[in-house]
Amino acid sequence: MANVKPVFPPRIPCIRCPLRRLDTFRDFSPPELEFVQDFKVAELVANPGTSVVVEGERHPQLYTLLSGWGFRYKILEDGRRQILNYVLPGDLIGLQGNIMLEMQHSVEALTKMTLCVFERERLMTLYQHHPSLAYDITWLAAREESMLDEHLLSIGRRSALERAAYLLIFLYSRAIGTGSLSQRQNAPLPLTQQHVADTLGLSLVHTNKTLRKVAALGLIRWLDRGCEILDPPGLQNIAQWRPPAESKRPFI
Amino acid sequence: MANVKPVFPPRIPCIRCPLRRLDTFRDFSPPELEFVQDFKVAELVANPGTSVVVEGERHPQLYTLLSGWGFRYKILEDGRRQILNYVLPGDLIGLQGNIMLEMQHSVEALTKMTLCVFERERLMTLYQHHPSLAYDITWLAAREESMLDEHLLSIGRRSALERAAYLLIFLYSRAIGTGSLSQRQNAPLPLTQQHVADTLGLSLVHTNKTLRKVAALGLIRWLDRGCEILDPPGLQNIAQWRPPAESKRPFI
DNA sequence: CGTTGAGTTGAGGTAAGTCAAGACATGTGG
DNA sequence: CCACATGTCTTGACTTACCTCAACTCAACG
Numbered sequence: 001m002a003n004v005k006p007v008f009p010p011r012i013p014c015i016r017c018p019l020r021r022l023d024t025f026r027d028f029s030p031p032e033l034e035f036v037q038d039f040k041v042a043e044l045v046a047n048p049g050t051s052v053v054v055e056g057e058r059h060p061q062l063y064t065l066l067s068g069w070g071f072r073y074k075i076l077e078d079g080r081r082q083i084l085n086y087v088l089p090g091d092l093i094g095l096q097g098n099i100m101l102e103m104q105h106s107v108e109a110l111t112k113m114t115l116c117v118f119e120r121e122r123l124m125t126l127y128q129h130h131p132s133l134a135y136d137i138t139w140l141a142a143r144e145e146s147m148l149d150e151h152l153l154s155i156g157r158r159s160a161l162e163r164a165a166y167l168l169i170f171l172y173s174r175a176i177g178t179g180s181l182s183q184r185q186n187a188p189l190p191l192t193q194q195h196v197a198d199t200l201g202l203s204l205v206h207t208n209k210t211l212r213k214v215a216a217l218g219l220i221r222w223l224d225r226g227c228e229i230l231d232p233p234g235l236q237n238i239a240q241w242r243p244p245a246e247s248k249r250p251f252i
Numbered sequence: 253m254a255n256v257k258p259v260f261p262p263r264i265p266c267i268r269c270p271l272r273r274l275d276t277f278r279d280f281s282p283p284e285l286e287f288v289q290d291f292k293v294a295e296l297v298a299n300p301g302t303s304v305v306v307e308g309e310r311h312p313q314l315y316t317l318l319s320g321w322g323f324r325y326k327i328l329e330d331g332r333r334q335i336l337n338y339v340l341p342g343d344l345i346g347l348q349g350n351i352m353l354e355m356q357h358s359v360e361a362l363t364k365m366t367l368c369v370f371e372r373e374r375l376m377t378l379y380q381h382h383p384s385l386a387y388d389i390t391w392l393a394a395r396e397e398s399m400l401d402e403h404l405l406s407i408g409r410r411s412a413l414e415r416a417a418y419l420l421i422f423l424y425s426r427a428i429g430t431g432s433l434s435q436r437q438n439a440p441l442p443l444t445q446q447h448v449a450d451t452l453g454l455s456l457v458h459t460n461k462t463l464r465k466v467a468a469l470g471l472i473r474w475l476d477r478g479c480e481i482l483d484p485p486g487l488q489n490i491a492q493w494r495p496p497a498e499s500k501r502p503f504i
Numbered sequence: 505c506g507t508t509g510a511g512t513t514g515a516g517g518t519a520a521g522t523c524a525a526g527a528c529a530t531g532t533g534g
Numbered sequence: 535c536c537a538c539a540t541g542t543c544t545t546g547a548c549t550t551a552c553c554t555c556a557a558c559t560c561a562a563c564g
Binding site for chain 4: 444445446456457460461464474476477
């Protein structure tokens, strides 16, 4: 983990947390904010391609992604890889490590990521003194479960074209919600076709052919290491999927 | 829901809850037990084939499965069905309904099920006064997530034979842990091949041919509406999967 | 100016889907 | 009791979606 650099003390105080400025996220009450500020022990920067969490290892820490993109994945003994979900700002990383002894999946940075670091030991204190934050953690876990349900439906029952459309519109709508694309107009999703293949459960070659079909329909444009979304409603129609109507969501 | 019958008042007091007798589950402290007893407002019996929870509907209640088997699933507009996971005793049902406005999946009874019914409104009270139970709910959500991760890996990257082996040994080990098979020696998993197909993301015909291969290897025997597990280690080897080493787990 | 990683394309193979028909058990109404 | 319908499992024949192998382009980088 040569490219994972912890930063002490945290540079961004929670009161000036960039996520708090987005409509997507709910506000903390003053005591909650105070607690979270104290709960946060450091910041971490991970460069693209580096692992923040490794399957089979113990993890004494919990993270919230502040900025950047990452993904969770598992691999079989012979190397086959399945990407389980993507991690975007506001997402909690490593909760499973508190429940199981060892992490059951890995997390890798797709772009440069900034993370808030929390100590696992103090999680119980959070549950004891801030029930609303405890409920938020459950909320986040249930939301992750809901996304995984949708992915399962997708891999299990959608065709390659539908799967690709679903993944792209799914990522696009999450990116919009977390301000992860807004820098410039039509900024691309930061993926390679290998990532798409490993998410959809397809081979790289067939993924390429499928993405070219989606592009031929005028719905996307594939760039060097990314995907520009041209027609969100078109993708929704092919995928038979609408983004969930989320009101303000919590984060820690 | 003609076959879903609520029972008031609950017939089984929590202190004599059959799940508490199993090694798999942790004990409640006396105050926890008292709270849960009060939290439980009714019991529900659902016959095979009936729905306890329906995608798209609002759900003011939360359930814990006391006995029997069920499954969670989603369907696409054109009817394609994906089974997401199975529900076994001790599992919480309907948590997502508390987070999202509407349920994002349905739950159907595979065998006759008995459920404990809790009121959603009082969930906040639980979080406020019983942090340990709140943590348990998070624990259950994270465990569900972990199972879904494994299913995704399976559907995305395992071959049909490996997938079938994985599903069967997965269900078998869960069933053993919850005492859902122990009545008689080698009791079968209560599934049809259609359920297996909809879980694995395969067609019914191909599922049948795959299951016959697994049976030809001497690992299972397929009965009328169920699957008898003959060689758990053999299934584990094909699936490249070991059941997680769980110590005592919580339930509500 | 080779090397590397990402994307592209074609040819041929195989796993899985679809269609169709039949066996068998169970249940039901006449 | 029979006649008939229904659900589950089974099998064969054919089609197709996806996979593997292999080669090539192109840009970025030292």
